[in-house]
Amino acid sequence: PRKIIIDTDPGQDDAAAILLAFGSREELDVLGITTVAGNVPLALTSRNARIVCELCNRRDVKVFAGADAPIKRKLVTAEHVHGKTGLDGPELPEPTMALQPGHAADFIIETLRSEPEGAVTLCTLGPLTNIALAFQKAPDIVGRVRELVMMGGGFFEGGNITPAAEFNIYVDPEAADVVFRSGVPIVMMPLDVTHQLLTRKDRVARIAAIGSAPAKAMVEMLEFFERFDIEKYGSDGGPLHDPTVVAYLLKPELFKGRECNVEIEITSELTVGMTVVDWWHVTDRKSNAKVMRDVDADGFFALLTERFARI
Ligand code: BDR
Numbered sequence: 430p431r432k433i434i435i436d437t438d439p440g441q442d443d444a445a446a447i448l449l450a451f452g453s454r455e456e457l458d459v460l461g462i463t464t465v466a467g468n469v470p471l472a473l474t475s476r477n478a479r480i481v482c483e484l485c486n487r488r489d490v491k492v493f494a495g496a497d498a499p500i501k502r503k504l505v506t507a508e509h510v511h512g513k514t515g516l517d518g519p520e521l522p523e524p525t526m527a528l529q530p531g532h533a534a535d536f537i538i539e540t541l542r543s544e545p546e547g548a549v550t551l552c553t554l555g556p557l558t559n560i561a562l563a564f565q566k567a568p569d570i571v572g573r574v575r576e577l578v579m580m581g582g583g584f585f586e587g588g589n590i591t592p593a594a595e596f597n598i599y600v601d602p603e604a605a606d607v608v609f610r611s612g613v614p615i616v617m618m619p620l621d622v623t624h625q626l627l628t629r630k631d632r633v634a635r636i637a638a639i640g641s642a643p644a645k646a647m648v649e650m651l652e653f654f655e656r657f658d659i660e661k662y663g664s665d666g667g668p669l670h671d672p673t674v675v676a677y678l679l680k681p682e683l684f685k686g687r688e689c690n691v692e693i694e695i696t697s698e699l700t701v702g703m704t705v706v707d708w709w710h711v712t713d714r715k716s717n718a719k720v721m722r723d724v725d726a727d728g729f730f731a732l733l734t735e736r737f738a739r740i
């Protein structure tokens with residue numbers, strides 16, 4: 430199986446991504462989960478990651494806590510979407526499994542150095558702080574990464590935390606800038622893709638029909654998470670962002686995109702955190718990312734349901 434590290438700030442949609450990985454043990458070997466401050470502060474994202482592991486009977490998975498704040502800025506959180514704990518919805522027990530000793534960035538560095546070159550894929554579901562810290566501390570690891578698949582950014586679709594910026598990039602734009610300039614092979618799942626993946630009632634009902642404890646908790650998470658978009662925009666469910674990253678590893682043919690140059694706005698107050706995507710290749714700036722724009726939504730939800738049923 431393909432070796433992955435999941436860097437995350439759970440988050441109900443992060444939890445869905447982790448479940449998708451846990452349901453795909455033949456294809457994916459989760460070497461560790463690293464947590465970062467984002468949707469909620471670090472203590473809660475670290476708690477939530479362990480709750481998700483225990484929900485799936487995966488106490489064997491190593492969870493490392495990482496950065497508790499962005500590189501240069503004050504942390505911005507998203508309780509308005511994810512609730513006070515970040516994982517509101519189901520009633521789940523407090524975790525009993527321990528966090529691993531050491532900082533997430535050091536785990537990332539050590540793993541990339543000890544595994545064969547090109548063996549490890551980084552899956553990022555939150556602000557890029559841990560990854561940027563690791564790349565800055567150990568530039569030798571950049572060339573050892575097989576691929577970094579991220580949920581982040583938005584271009585034609587605009588932003589979801591400011592008119593210009595998507596949340597994960599907005600929280601730590603300096604970290605995103607480090608990552609996009611690093612030369613690591615990037616696959617980017619922006620809002621342009623994730624806004625096509627609404628948790629419609631019929632889709633959630635198919636997950637509920639699985640009947641297992643993880644599926645039931647997932648449904649309760651999704652029903653909490655989607656209320657924000659349903660109430661605010663009258664949409665047909667909430668956009669399921671983070672599982673796109675794992676789905677891409679399992680079935681890349683679900684997604685369509687283009688290699689292009691992406692730069693991160695870090696100076697302008699108005700547009701800070703914007704992903705400036707050269708979709709039409711109007712500059713001669715070198716491509717640094719495969720930017721996705723389209724997805725087979727039914728295929729995506731079918732994959733999710735099939736894999737959740739294997740947990
Ligand atoms: C991203 O922000 C978070 O709220 C979600 O978990 C997702 O990673 C979407 O903008």
Ligand code: CA
Pocket residue numbers: 437438439440442443468554555671
């Ligand atoms: Ca997330």
